[in-house]
Every structure is written in structure tokens, then in C-alpha cells.
Amino acid sequence: MSGTLVLGGHTLASRLLLGTGKFADTAAMLEAVKRSGSGLVTVAIRRVNRQHRADDLFEPLSQVPDLVLLPNTSGAMNAREAVLAARIGRELTGHGLVKLEIHPNPHHLMPDPIETFDAARELAADGFSVLPYMPADPVLAKRLEDVGCAAVMPLGAAIGSGQGLATAHLLRMIIENSNVPVIVDAGLRSPSEAAAAMEMGCDAVLVNSAVAAAADPGGMAEAFADAVRAGRRAFQSGIMGRSDTAQATSPLTAFLNRPS
Amino acid sequence: MMNGKTNADYSVSAVVGAIESEQPNPGNLAALLSPAAKTLLEPMAQRALSLTRRHFGRTITLYTPLYLSDACSGGCRYCGFAADRKRPRRFLNAEERQAEMRAIAAMGIQEILLLTGERHKSVDIDYVETAVREAADLFHAVTVEVFPMSASEYARLVKAGCTGLTLYQETYDCDIYAAMHRWGPKRDYHARLAAPEHALQAGMRNLGLGVLLGLAPPVSDILALASHLQRLRRRWWRAGFSISFPRIRPETGGFQPPHPVGDRLLVQIVLALRICFPEIPLVLSTRESQILRDNLAGLGITKMSVASRTTVGGYQPEYAAEPDAGQFHVNDQRDIDTFTKALQTKGLWPVLKNTDAIYREPLSSTSN
Numbered sequence: 001m002s003g004t005l006v007l008g009g010h011t012l013a014s015r016l017l018l019g020t021g022k023f024a025d026t027a028a029m030l031e032a033v034k035r036s037g038s039g040l041v042t043v044a045i046r047r048v049n050r051q052h053r054a055d056d057l058f059e060p061l062s063q064v065p066d067l068v069l070l071p072n073t074s075g076a077m078n079a080r081e082a083v084l085a086a087r088i089g090r091e092l093t094g095h096g097l098v099k100l101e102i103h104p105n106p107h108h109l110m111p112d113p114i115e116t117f118d119a120a121r122e123l124a125a126d127g128f129s130v131l132p133y134m135p136a137d138p139v140l141a142k143r144l145e146d147v148g149c150a151a152v153m154p155l156g157a158a159i160g161s162g163q164g165l166a167t168a169h170l171l172r173m174i175i176e177n178s179n180v181p182v183i184v185d186a187g188l189r190s191p192s193e194a195a196a197a198m199e200m201g202c203d204a205v206l207v208n209s210a211v212a213a214a215a216d217p218g219g220m221a222e223a224f225a226d227a228v229r230a231g232r233r234a235f236q237s238g239i240m241g242r243s244d245t246a247q248a249t250s251p252l253t254a255f256l257n258r259p260s
Numbered sequence: 261m262m263n264g265k266t267n268a269d270y271s272v273s274a275v276v277g278a279i280e281s282e283q284p285n286p287g288n289l290a291a292l293l294s295p296a297a298k299t300l301l302e303p304m305a306q307r308a309l310s311l312t313r314r315h316f317g318r319t320i321t322l323y324t325p326l327y328l329s330d331a332c333s334g335g336c337r338y339c340g341f342a343a344d345r346k347r348p349r350r351f352l353n354a355e356e357r358q359a360e361m362r363a364i365a366a367m368g369i370q371e372i373l374l375l376t377g378e379r380h381k382s383v384d385i386d387y388v389e390t391a392v393r394e395a396a397d398l399f400h401a402v403t404v405e406v407f408p409m410s411a412s413e414y415a416r417l418v419k420a421g422c423t424g425l426t427l428y429q430e431t432y433d434c435d436i437y438a439a440m441h442r443w444g445p446k447r448d449y450h451a452r453l454a455a456p457e458h459a460l461q462a463g464m465r466n467l468g469l470g471v472l473l474g475l476a477p478p479v480s481d482i483l484a485l486a487s488h489l490q491r492l493r494r495r496w497w498r499a500g501f502s503i504s505f506p507r508i509r510p511e512t513g514g515f516q517p518p519h520p521v522g523d524r525l526l527v528q529i530v531l532a533l534r535i536c537f538p539e540i541p542l543v544l545s546t547r548e549s550q551i552l553r554d555n556l557a558g559l560g561i562t563k564m565s566v567a568s569r570t571t572v573g574g575y576q577p578e579y580a581a582e583p584d585a586g587q588f589h590v591n592d593q594r595d596i597d598t599f600t601k602a603l604q605t606k607g608l609w610p611v612l613k614n615t616d617a618i619y620r621e622p623l624s625s626t627s628n
Binding site: 021162 | 314315316317319368370400493497499501539600604607608610611613614615616618619621623624
């Protein structure tokens with residue numbers, strides 16, 4: 001994959017995507033967005049409040065130049081609700097890029113693979129560019145690619161858990177086998193974990209809690225941006241292999257070097 | 261009692277272990293509620309703040325209650341609406357409901373909690389269903405705190421747009437429960453305990469549990485509440501749960517709580533529950549004082565009522581001067597602007613809209 005990331009026809013210079021919930025106020029959110037350098041931020045339809053500006057996430061973000069808003073369906077418990085939310089998102093943004101999130105349990109917020117698959121198929125057939133939040137399941141990733149998703153968004157760990165790349169070995173399988181961009185979403189706590197995800201070869205990462213819950217969200221957004229750039233650069237530059245033992249001698253294969 | 265231990269048996273090191281636990285168990289909750297934890301409120305608060313921020317960010321979800329009626333057939337010793345309290349009874353007619361709902365909506369509130377007393381001939385399931393339907397046109401979230409119902413009745417509320425039920429057991433102590441509830445359907449402890457499951461069977465998306473602090477020894481009540489919650493969560497895994505811990509407030513009947521809970525113990529309860537249930541919303545109402553609310557917001561508490569009136573018709577100017585005449589005396593009487601500004605000053609986002617009217621389908625049962 002080359003320098004820029006294209007999602008749903010939008011060319012993105014930054015490979016850091018930002019979530020916009022959990023901030024203390026609009027100013028803190030906008031500052032974090034700005035300092036993250038992100039060109040794509042996600043907004044929950046449930047937090048769009050057209051009646052009360054001070055509580056609305058959508059309007060202030062839509063004023064930011066060159067920022068693409070990615071509506072998400074968080075709050076939907078099944079495919080029907082998610083499809084409805086996606087359609088509202090398309091009306092609001094004027095484009096068909098949607099982050100599909102279906103968590104039937106409002107506490108652990110783990111994605112429902114069955115409902116997500118059903119909704120993704122329906123939305124992709126309807127012309128949406130679907131970015132599904134999903135368990136780190138390599139089979140599901142291919143099934144979602146097969147029904148026309150524009151990318152897949154496997155979780156590094158549970159939302160808000162800060163457990164980092166707990167699913168690393170599964171993410172590697174997804175990345176190796178994917179024909180669409182792989183965006184690691186959820187669970188990242190620190191910039192080094194974002195760098196690790198990028199070094200692994202994922203195409204982008206999405207972060208919310210780690211930035212919003214930081215003492216200085218703007219500073220943390222910048223740190224994540226640096227880490228994502230560094231991780232990407234490292235991936236492109238070819239990371240040297242790892243070995244647990246020194247390579248000086250080859251006692252097991254030395255016999256091959258004997259003159260015949 | 262937990263695993264044969266009494267509340268006093270927990271050591272400081274058990275409390276420290278509980279504060280740091282990555283996978284808290286019922287024993288950890290008991291340790292955090294024990295006397296040994298009283299000296300560790302500050303580290304408990306640090307942990308609670310960190311967990312709250314991780315799971316809820318810097319946000320507080322707001323809602324406002326609407327008392328539809330103070331007509332009540334119940335005989336709760338501690339309640340200003342009890343049938344033997346001498347007071348003019350009223351319930352809102354369609355026009356009055358509209359006026360109240362519009363007044364609340366005009367504040368910018370998007371989540372309304374509709375309340376009634378016990379089932380009454382003029383305030384029955386039809387009445388509540390109609391009120392839910394009306395509210396569902398004006399608010400993104402409509403929840404109820406009403407008399408216990410059958411699953412088929414709850415299903416009617418869900419269909420009308422209701423997404424949450426608040427139903428407190430009041431106390432899990434059977435003997436005290438019997439003494440506090442003198443007559444009426446609420447006397448039946450087990451019927452009340454079963455009602456939350458009726459709502460979940462009917463597809464209610466959210467359930468608020470709680471105990472009325474002051475009625476019974478608080479620690480055992482909180483432990484029983486936690487155990488009730490855990491049992492419900494395993495069975496009804498799709499449902500959202502929240503916990504409230506209302507303290508008995510002065511009311512017109514002059515009831516004196518036999519087990520009063522002071523501020524320090526209330527804070528200990530909030531922190532203990534946050535540490536043991538990091539993802540569960542914890543709710544604090546305007547029963548509590550301004551200083552307590554401002555300091556607990558974000559420190560465990562993630563959902564709060566605002567600008568509440570506990571009098572029927574209380575959002576109309578002619579009743580606004582009667583904060584003491586309702587179900588209980590409202591302690592924090594700040595209006596919405598003052599309260600949201602106080603939250604903002606603390607670096608918290610007062611979230612008025614945290615769901616959407618499109619998310620109202622009944623939750624499906626575990627079997628499909």
C-alpha cells in the first residue's frame with residue numbers, strides 16, 4: 001500500500017482516525033481533532049443534537065475545513081437500527097461513508113458479528129462505503145470484504161479498555177489476507193501501541209478514549225499522530241527480522257559446508 | 261456477610277487489593293464497603309475517577325423527571341405520596357401533560373423519566389402508555405419509574421417508545437421491607453423483585469436498579485443489589501443496567517430513617533460500585549446537595565437528573581415556588597443553565613442527547 005489512504009472516495013493524508021465522544025467540551029474536541037491532523041473523524045448519530053448547539057457534536061466538526069465526518073451507528077442493537085442510522089448519517093453528511101457499529105450489550109460494547117454482517121451487506125448493496133467495527137476475526141473480515149465493505153475495522157481490545165493490541169496475532173492474519181484497508185479500532189491506550197499496529201501493516205488506526213481521557217487531549221492527539229506516522233514509515237521501510245539466538249555459528253547445518 | 265466474613269473482617273490490605281483488582285468479585289465489593297475502607301477513600305476516589313474517565317470519558321448524561329401523578333394506593337411509610345398522607349391528589353390530564361413535557365423539552369432535555377405512584381384507578385397502564393406515547397414524540401429517550409407491571413403491560417410501554425424502567429427494590433431485607441410497606445400490592449416483596457424481569461422479557465432496553473438508603477443496613481443492601489444485578493446481567497445480556505442509591509429525604513410525613521447514611525458512607529458506596537462495575541452508569545438525583553453532586557460528577561457518577569420538580573405540575577410557573585410539596589424535598593434546586601455551567605467548570609460535558617429515537621426497538625431475548 002502506498003502513501004495515501006483512500007476510503008469511500010476520500011483521500012486521506014493522515015492514517016489516524018479520531019473518535020469524538022468522551023471530550024470535556026467542544027473546544028477540547030476541536031483542538032484534539034486539529035492537533036491529530038486527522039482528516040476523518042467519527043461522530044455518533046446519537047450525539048447529533050440539532051436542537052441544542054452546545055450539546056451537538058456534528059455542527060462544530062462540520063465547520064472544520066477539509067475534515068470528513070464519518071457518522072457511526074453506535075447505540076444500534078441490531079441491523080435494522082444500524083441501517084436506519086446509516087441512512088440518517090448519509091442525509092447529514094451528503095456522502096455514503098459510514099462506520100457500522102452494532103453492540104448488543106451496552107456495557108462491554110463488543111460488536112455483534114451476525115448483525116454487523118447483515119447490515120454491512122444491506123448497506124453495501126445500497127451504495128454505502130461501509131467501515132464495519134468488528135471482532136478481530138479473520139474469517140469475518142473476509143466475509144465482510146466479500147459483501148463489499150470498503151475497509152474492515154477489527155478491534156485491538158474492548159472499547160475503552162486500554163488493553164492495547166490484545167488481538168495482535170489475529171490482526172496479523174486479517175492484514176495478511178485482506179484486499180481492503182484494515183483499520184485497528186478500539187482498545188489502544190498509548191501512542192506506542194498505535195505505532196505497533198502500523199508497524200504490523202494495518203492501514204490506519206482509530207482512537208478515542210486514549211485521547212479524550214488524557215490529561216492533555218490535544219497533546220495526546222499529537223503524540224498519536226507522530227506514532228502513526230512513525231509506525232507507517234517503519235512498516236514501509238522494512239523492519240528487520242527478529243531472532244532469539246545469535247547467528248555466529250550454525251552447529252546444526254555446518255555439515256553442509258564440508259568439502260565433498 | 262460475604263463468604264462467611266462479616267463486614268468488619270476485611271483488612272486494609274484486602275481493600276487495597278480490591279482497589280487495584282482488574283477483575284473485581286463480590287468479595288472485593290464487600291471489602292470496599294467495609295469499615296477498613298473508610299481510611300482509603302482517597303485512593304478509592306483516584307481509581308474511580310480513572311475508571312469513569314476510561315469508560316464514560318468526561319461526560320455526564322442528563323435527564324429530567326416528570327411526576328405525572330401523586331395519586332397512590334400504596335402505604336410506604338417513608339413516602340410523601342403514601343395513601344394516608346393528607347394532601348390534595350392530582351394527576352395530569354392530556355393538556356397538562358403536554359404543557360409539562362413542553363416545559364421540560366424547552367430546557368433542551370432529551371431524556372425524560374415519567375413517574376407515578378402505585379397503580380391507581382385513574383393512573384393505570386392505559387394512562388402510562390398514553391403518556392409514554394406523547395413523550396416519545398418530544399424526547400429521544402423516554403423512561404419510566406412507575407408501579408410494577410406484567411410483561412404484557414411492559415410490552416405496551418416498549419411499543420409506545422419506552423426504552424427504560426427504573427424500579428428500586430427499596431430494600432432487599434425482607435423483614436424491613438414488610439415493616440415499611442404497610443398495605444397494597446407493594447407489600448409483596450417477591451412480586452416487586454420479579455418485576456424487573458417482566459420488563460426485560462418485554463424487551464425493555466434499560467433497567468435501573470436501586471435501594472432506598474436509610475431503610476435497612478446499607479452495606480448488606482448494596483451487596484444484595486450487586487448480586488441481583490449480576491444475576492440479571494447474565495440472563496439478560498443485551499440489557500443496559502444502571503444503579504441509583506437514593507437517600508431518604510425529608511418529606512411531609514416526617515419519616516425518620518432507621519439506618520441513616522451519611523455523606524462519607526454514600527461516597528464510599530459510589531466509589532465501591534464504580535470500582536466493581538466500571539461500565540455501569542451510576543445515577544445521582546437532585547435529592548442530593550449541590551456540593552455532593554458537583555464533587556461526585558465524573559467521580560463514579562455518570563448520569564444525573566437536573567432541574568427536577570417532584571410536585572405534580574411542578575414545571576408550571578404557579579407550582580414552581582413549592583419545592584417542598586412533592587414526593588420528597590428537592591435538595592439541589594439549580595436550573596439547567598446553572599447546573600450545566602457547574603459541570604462545564606469541572607471539565608465535564610453535560611450530555612443532553614445520548615441516544616436517538618431510532619434506537620427504540622425491543623431488545624430480543626437471549627433465545628434468538
